[in-house]
Amino acid sequence: MNTIRKHLFSLFVLSILLAASAKAEEEATPKGKLVFVAMTGPEDLATLASSFRHATAAQKSGRLEEVVWLAWGRAVLALDPTVSAISPEVKEQARMAREAGVRLVACGQALQKWGIQPDKLDPSAEVVPNGVDELARLVSRGYEAIRY
Numbered sequence: 001m002n003t004i005r006k007h008l009f010s011l012f013v014l015s016i017l018l019a020a021s022a023k024a025e026e027e028a029t030p031k032g033k034l035v036f037v038a039m040t041g042p043e044d045l046a047t048l049a050s051s052f053r054h055a056t057a058a059q060k061s062g063r064l065e066e067v068v069w070l071a072w073g074r075a076v077l078a079l080d081p082t083v084s085a086i087s088p089e090v091k092e093q094a095r096m097a098r099e100a101g102v103r104l105v106a107c108g109q110a111l112q113k114w115g116i117q118p119d120k121l122d123p124s125a126e127v128v129p130n131g132v133d134e135l136a137r138l139v140s141r142g143y144e145a146i147r148y
Contacts, residue, residue, distance in 0.1 A: 030062060033066045035138045053093050053096075068105055076107060077114060081120065098123040106127050107130060
């Protein structure tokens with residue numbers, strides 16, 4: 001009888017360890033995708049900086065499969081190295097986001113409207129023909145959108 005209790009106790013402990021291991025593995029597996037949609041420009045540098053800072057934090061959390069920062073409208077000015085209205089701090093936040101692994105995406109129509117050359121973006125970013133179309137594509141693939 002004593003041997004049976006030892007075996008049952010061992011099985012109980014083993015099942016707890018396996019359950020804890022499975023839960024830890026589940027928590028460690030990145031799930032979900034976020035797209036930070038930036039539409040503000042030089043008129044609200046604090047919000048623009050926050051969009052980069054929050055995207056960086058989300059990427060560094062390790063809990064997400066992918067984090068995208070998507071700019072259209074005046075927000076594309078943050079990627080233009082010739083625009084002095086964008087503070088160096090905001091430009092540094094953009095670089096930090098890129099270095100953290102955030103996928104930076106700019107609307108081609110907005111770049112054209114503001115006369116920004118896609119190959120001159122700093123930091124470099126993927127250019128899509130239309131930001132709204134890209135947002136629709138990302139949302140259809142399960143991304144949650146956060147607007148700035």
